[in-house]
Amino acid sequence: MAGNISGGIKTTDRNQGSAAKDSKVVRNILITMAMLSFILILVIPLVFVFVKAFEQGVGLYFAAISDPIALKAVQLTLTAVGISVLFNTVFGIMAAWAIAKFRFKGKNLLITLIDLPFAISPVVAGLIFVLLFSTTHGLFAPLLNAWDLKIIFATPGIIIATLFVTFPFVARELIPLMESQGTAEEEAALTLGASGWKTFWLITMPNIKWALLYGVMLTAARAAGEFGAVSVVSGHIRGLTNTLPLHVEILYNEYKFTAAFAVASLLTLIAILNLIIKNIAAWKINQHNM
């Protein structure tokens, strides 16, 4: 649902030399308006994060991001990202294989169900796991208490909530691409005697690897940045159930603005790196499909 692969290919000014060419004045006005809104909406907040982070000097900046609690948060965030990427990539490939390579009834319903987490508020996503796993009100409360397990207000809850919100990304990138690629190449390989597994690795994988990387980047970005769902299930236990975004919130609410923006700038750098890799992937996908 959220943005199919669309980055990448650009023609150079298709308008040039066409009968429907816009006048220079209109063109310049539109470009200026677009630039201004772009700067106002996206660039200023981006620059502002770094300005605020370094406002009190480099020393305080590094103190904030090397604080033991911040490092714990980094660890938890990386764990959540790693597990989400692993599980949802395996799911994404499997779901895309089943949906794109076969014809069956109910396909559209299945695709819509995969999209579901996109449409659900992160807070509701957190709430549903509280309803399942809370040790006082949850459906599985007797079981959890009997085995002395903690999911909500503990790391497993954070990971499950992150899995939920990042569930559709890989599948959503792969399904349309694999559908458009059809099954001819795989059928040829199978007819020539390749095993199903070999066909997947040697035929399908090279065709989808950049879209897969794109989906993985979307998953990683959302997993690293998720706030609402994780905030509901975390219980805000410092140094234990705080991810980086939650750590930012705590610092900010304690009026430690410089530290909050320092950690925020770290997340922003990760986001920019993520965008760069994503754009390379989009560019490769377009090259591949031309």
Add this chain to the structure above:
Amino acid sequence: MNSTIKPLRLKQPSVIPGFGITMGFSLLYLSLLILLPVSMVFINTSSIGWETFWEIVTTERVLAALKISFGTSLLAAAVNVFLGLLMAWVLERYSFPGRKIIDGLIDLPFALPTAVAGIALTTLYAQSGWIGQLVAPLGIKIAYTPLGITLALLFISFPFVVRTVQPVLQSMELEAEEAATCLGATKWQTFYKIIIPALLPAIITGFALAFARALGEYGSVVFISGNMPMKTEIAPLLIRTKLEQYDYAGATAIAAVMLIISFLMLLFINVTQWWASNRDKTN
């Protein structure tokens, strides 16, 4: 499932292997991680009873929160239709220095954690902030007002319309526009008689995606809204507040309302896409 001889087949035969295992795993994972948890909201809501449910969702505070959520999300999504159309048009139709970088940065709100956006926008738009102090003399307050909420939602839902309109604009043939121009249509006539109708499904989809995302948004809004009940409290925040007060019935009831809206939005997007593909076929 692969070798059914029944007349009513769920799956058509194929030489490609792996349907059973990939479909089986996908359905199991989908059911455990998504369907079962989501159904909990409705199971819990039905256990509190229709009357209690209605009582909860029609209290003044809940209605006010829903109203603020709807109003600000609608406004943000509507503004993003115009901004998105403008951005998509400029990026697809003109070449200018820095275009590729701008195109690459459009997705920033998807990649940037919402909490980061939240603290940055709040500090920018607060009365002492870079932008806040520019409008303060005019008597305009942004942070901690519905205007601030709208601006945060504008930021986080910015890429949707751009990204849905862009590919359509890219694959659009210029012939129709050229023909219109040759037949004497003005630039404006070509725009709203040729271009807008062609882009309409993409615009509607982008709008719906932006609206759905804005309606559920929590991370960025929680900082900028100030969270005053009846004034700047959005529905997701009220769910959170009720949970913290151990009011599980209250939280679940509002969540049920939000979920139903989510389902309706998904349905609406699917109907739009079905309409668009049918329209393209008949043309």
